[in-house]
Amino acid sequence: MSDTAGHGTAPEAQRQNVQPTGMTAWVGLVAFAGAMMLLLGLFHLVEGFLALFRDEYYQVGASRLTVHVDWAAWGWVHIIGGVAIMAAGIGLFTGKLWARVAAVLLAMISAIINIGFLAAYPVYGVLMVGLDVLIIWAVTVHGGELRE
Secondary structure (H helix, E strand, O other): OHHHHHHHHHHHHHHHHOOOOOOOOOHHHHHHHHHHHHHHHHHHHHHHHHHHHOHHHOOOOHHHOOOOOOHHHHHHHHHHHHHHHHHHHHHHOOOOHHHHHHHHHHHHHHHHHHHHOOOOOHHHHHHHHHHHHHHHHHHHHHHHHHOO
16 A cells, blocks of 8 residues: 555655746847847947037937937936936846836837937937837747746
8 A cells, every 4th residue: 555655646746846947938038138228228328428428420410309409418318218228127137027117118218219319310210219129029028938
């Protein structure tokens, strides 16, 4: 009787010790989104510092932007946004819900800001909006894959 009891519990004990990780191959896409957020934040910082210190670098004057503000205001918007985006990108690697929400919201705000910046650098602005959309897609579709 102990043999049957032993055989019946051993496979169940083995099944209980197996912990599904819940990770799939999509984890790489979420990590990619985190890395792209770091890069996107860096791009915003560069844009911001250029707007503050070398506004002649841009192809149009500040009065021809979609939103009529001076270059110093645009610079500070980009710098603050860049720091926030980089922080959310770092947080995204933790797999926490707050980081995913922040990543999506900041990427949406970044896309809106870059649409307002299209007159200054159209190709660059479109590429930034495309990167924002890619980040939003990766985080919303596969963001839960990186949970702890």
